Amino acid sequence: MTIRIGVIGTGMIGEEHSRRITKTLTDAEIVAVSDVNLDQAHAMIDRLGLDATVYETGQALIEADNVDAVLVTSWGQTHEEYVLAAIKAGRYVFCEKPLATTAEGCQRIMDAEMAAGRRLVQVGFMRRYDHGYNLLKDTMDAGNLGQALMIHAAHRNPTVPERYVTPMAIHDTLIHELDTFRWLLDDEYASAQVAFSQKTRHAHSEVRDPQLVLLETTRGTRIDVEVFVNCQYGYDIQCTVVGEEGIAHLPEPQSLTLRQAGKRSNEILQDWKKRFDDAFNTELQGFIHDAQAGALKGPSSWDGFAAAVAGDACVKAQESGQVEPVSMPDRPDFYR
Ligand code: NAD
Numbered sequence: 222m223t224i225r226i227g228v229i230g231t232g233m234i235g236e237e238h239s240r241r242i243t244k245t246l247t248d249a250e251i252v253a254v255s256d257v258n259l260d261q262a263h264a265m266i267d268r269l270g271l272d273a274t275v276y277e278t279g280q281a282l283i284e285a286d287n288v289d290a291v292l293v294t295s296w297g298q299t300h301e302e303y304v305l306a307a308i309k310a311g312r313y314v315f316c317e318k319p320l321a322t323t324a325e326g327c328q329r330i331m332d333a334e335m336a337a338g339r340r341l342v343q344v345g346f347m348r349r350y351d352h353g354y355n356l357l358k359d360t361m362d363a364g365n366l367g368q369a370l371m372i373h374a375a376h377r378n379p380t381v382p383e384r385y386v387t388p389m390a391i392h393d394t395l396i397h398e399l400d401t402f403r404w405l406l407d408d409e410y411a412s413a414q415v416a417f418s419q420k421t422r423h424a425h426s427e428v429r430d431p432q433l434v435l436l437e438t439t440r441g442t443r444i445d446v447e448v449f450v451n452c453q454y455g456y457d458i459q460c461t462v463v464g465e466e467g468i469a470h471l472p473e474p475q476s477l478t479l480r481q482a483g484k485r486s487n488e489i490l491q492d493w494k495k496r497f498d499d500a501f502n503t504e505l506q507g508f509i510h511d512a513q514a515g516a517l518k519g520p521s522s523w524d525g526f527a528a529a530v531a532g533d534a535c536v537k538a539q540e541s542g543q544v545e546p547v548s549m550p551d552r553p554d555f556y557r
Pocket residue numbers: 229230231232233234235255256257258261279294295296297299317318319345347393493497
């Protein structure tokens with residue numbers, strides 16, 4: 222059975238995902254789209270040549286009879302409302318990160334999903350599907366590095382739009398690392414601290430940038446992440462794991478080494494689209510096939526919640542300048 226998908230939010234990633242579903246992946250089609258900016262929804266349909274209905278509201282799209290699954294790709298603060306509505310309507314829902322911008326919001330989603338009695342939600346933590354991160358995880362799981370002692374990481378974007386404000390460095394940007402490291406280490410966070418450097422002149426007035434996030438896990442692994450969202454030069458994701466027996470680096474994206482005019486150079490990607498293209502394909506194809514089979518297996522609402530619990534502590538630490546505890550409740554049996 223082809224899974225009929227409705228897309229809420231036809232901005233950058235809404236269009237990217239719609240394109241991959243239409244042109245690259247199998248077993249799904251886009252039948253409905255919605256965006257607060259209706260012109261944009263119509264424009265996306267035209268650009269991709271979709272045979273899809275435009276709905277004036279996300280709510281109407283979710284309730285449409287011919288929609289089997291919903292893709293939520295609107296702004297982060299709007300995700301909770303749409304995911305809750307999709308659960309209520311009994312639709313599978315793939316929600317881009319963050320699941321909700323607070324742990325409280327994620328808790329409401331888990332409560333609704335548990336009340337529905339089956340997993341309906343997958344969160345867009347695509348790094349779990351990235352080849353490089355899987356090389357890191359395989360070597361750590363095989364014990365090749367011994368105990369992981371430290372992780373040094375960086376998440377750099379060339380620029381961010383005017384609507385990007387300081388807490389978004391946590392729940393829109395760092396949220397990827399918050400999920401990735403608990404998955405890599407099979408551990409949870411114990412505390413978080415944030416230190417701001419001198420502000421870059423390239424950041425607009427509402428965002429303090431860059432910043433250094435320091436995390437400690439319950440087993441005592443120390444993690445530092447530089448979040449720098451106006452670095453100008455490119456989209457650059459770095460991760461080095463320091464273990465008792467060795468050190469492993471996340472592979473750089475493959476690129477041509479050019480020797481020219483007295484210089485040796487490699488291109489640096491400018492945004493997230495190409496950097497994680499294969500991972501996006503794998504995660505969404507997995508979601509489609511799991512929805513067909515009636516059993517979701519990808520990152521769950523619990524994963525969205527766990528990252529948000531740590532995210533809340535980081536936002537608090539941005540404001541307080543103190544080390545903030547992260548207290549993670551027990552995982553409900555439903556999510557084991
Ligand atoms: P964007 O601004 O390009 O697109 C968002 C779209 O949502 C816009 O068209 C906007 O009009 C629409 N929108 C806003 N509020 C809405 C509402 N209430 N109802 C319906 N539509 C609404 O942003 P984007 O870069 O595409 O990001 C969208 C989401 O995807 C964010 O949560 C972001 O964090 C996530 N994202 C994830 C990745 C990733 O690597 N996994 C990459 C990019 C974006």
